[in-house]
Amino acid sequence: MLNSVIVVDDEAPIRQAVEQWLTLSGFEVRLFSRAEECLAQLPDHFPGVVLSDVRMPGMDGLQLLAALQRRDRDLPVILLTGHGDVPMAVDAMRDGAYDFLEKPFTPETLLGSLRRALEKRALVLENRALHERADNRSRLDATLLGMSPTMQTLRRQVLDLSPLPVNVLIRGETGSGKEMVARCLHDFGPRADKPFVAVNCAAIPEQLFEAELFGHESGAFTGAQGKRIGKLEYAHSGTVFLDEIESMPLAQQVKLLRVIQERRIERLGSNQSIDIDVRIIAATKPDLLDEARAGRFREDLAYRLNIAELRLPALRERREDIPMLFSHFSRQAAERLGRSAPVLSGEQLSHLLSHDWPGNVRELANAAERQVLGLDGPAAEGIPAGQSLVAQQEAFEAHCLRSALRRHRGDIKAVMHELQLPRRTLNEKMQRHRLVREDFLAEVSPTG
Structure with a gap:
């Protein structure tokens, strides 16, 4: 539960009284006598609430609100107002303030407003974290x-x-x-x-x-x-x-x-x-x-x-990734060299899947570049197959399933039609190769 509160007020007695109330209620409190000091020391993604007086020398509470809104529109700001400032505070709420408290206010009123504001802040930060993690996951999927x-x-x-x-x-x-x-x-x-x-x-x-x-x-x-x-x-x-x-x-x-x-x-x-x-x-x-x-x-x-x-x-321990990686490195090399990316035949794919790749991903990238340059095949004919026929067939089957799922963006009916498989057989094969339909739903083209 978030419990951080920043208090901005030019009157020392008010700062001290608010600090005492909040500290006794379990809040972490930081005090500032000027809005400019608060702005200079406010951390990014501050996990709390700002409580500010409206009338202060220099930058006042409304100007502080506007500055905080520019930095983080979702940061809750509660304004402390005198009786004559209430219409101004109502306008400020339309401009993004979370709440206003008219002086004098009771500790109970202050604590109630703060707790509601902190609950909202917690939800906002949790939502941001989820979005950021989803973005990071997408970026990482495209890197590793x-x-x-x-x-x-x-x-x-x-x-x-x-x-x-x-x-x-x-x-x-x-x-x-x-x-x-x-x-x-x-x-x-x-x-x-x-x-x-x-x-x-x-x-x-x-x-x-x-x-x-x-x-x-x-x-x-x-x-x-x-x-x-x-x-x-x-x-x-x-x-x-x-x-x-x-x-x-x-x-x-x-x-x-x-x-x-x-x-x-x-x-x-x-x-x-x-x-x-x-x-x-x-x-x-x-x-x-x-x-x-x-x-x-x-x-x-x-x-x-x-x-x-x-x-x-090692690459030989994840052979099902070889076709995707080879295609990726081929496209990269083709773009860099001004060539067309080659289309692999079934025989060439079999060579890729049977080679042990002692140099791992680095060796595969080099093989893809040589293929783009037309210097040799993706894996030389003379390389002995490191896998049994059954293992090679399994790897090729996983590649075909994954490619079809990606092309059809997880549309099971379309995959069944293309591969001419009944639903039960497709489900069994997907389960055996640990393929999950949901993993392919997000693989949509930028214009899709």
Whole structure:
């Protein structure tokens, strides 16, 4: 339940009396003597109510109402008026004020109005949050592609974790999209407008690692020309993505652990501590605890990084997503290269579905680009099929069902007619492949 109230009144006795009433009733209260101060310090999406006097020096209550309406039309504003201001207050309610209270008013009258206003504010903010989550889900669906159960789970996890101030460890094979997932955790969270700094730990020479991560002062070591801001400091208020974290030298692991614990750094050659606020997202292929047991990684750092863990499936573990992904990468490559996107034959699709894709999504994207350029097929003829005939048939069937559902936007009768399937058979196949009609209803063209 929301319980925040901002009180704006130039008369100290009124501010103090209202504060006492509201505090005793369990409200969180902030006091301002001038409207200008309230405007300057009001946070975005303030989860509460503004209670303001009408007649004040400088900006008065009506001007404050107008300014607040420009920032958030749904923010409840209750005006405190003298007897002669009642007609003015009624006009203000037509302009968006939630309520007005004529002085002198009783604590019961004030509390009743505030509670009603807070209930309305709670509904507005809940509705906004639902719309924002739906928008984020649509944007994420268009970024982390795939309708397989594992990808649907991954997207839910990303949406759940992105707003939380916790470190995340991403595990997955090379080419499985770890940096893209890290970027989504950043872009869909409260740090989205702050820096996202990616560091490939395997690509930095060990002797330069500390300077790269922490920065240095001029002359800190041979060749240190001028002061340099390190990656961690540059990412202040944002996110640092440490890819291939298992490659970080042990000496630097100790220093990173200290940064996580103390939230401050020291540049090389400096004794001054600098406070930083960064969210750390790390990515690894091996299990960090296995690396710790082998003496190659600090166990305490592994636990610090792995507050939450996301596991990315290999492409061979979600073969039903391959046709969609290949089509997506083909369209991208065709647009970039000024070519036409190829149409796959059944034989070509079979090759796509049978290949093991050791390079995962990255390898598939490269194959799509080669196909657009006409250099070779989506998967070479000589590649041995990694799946049984039954598994390939199942994957192809899931692709056909999904394509028909998408084309007909979830219209079951149209899908039955196209695929020449009775209703019961279609239902059984959709259930076996975990296809839900509602997932395709929203896939409408922009002009539809």
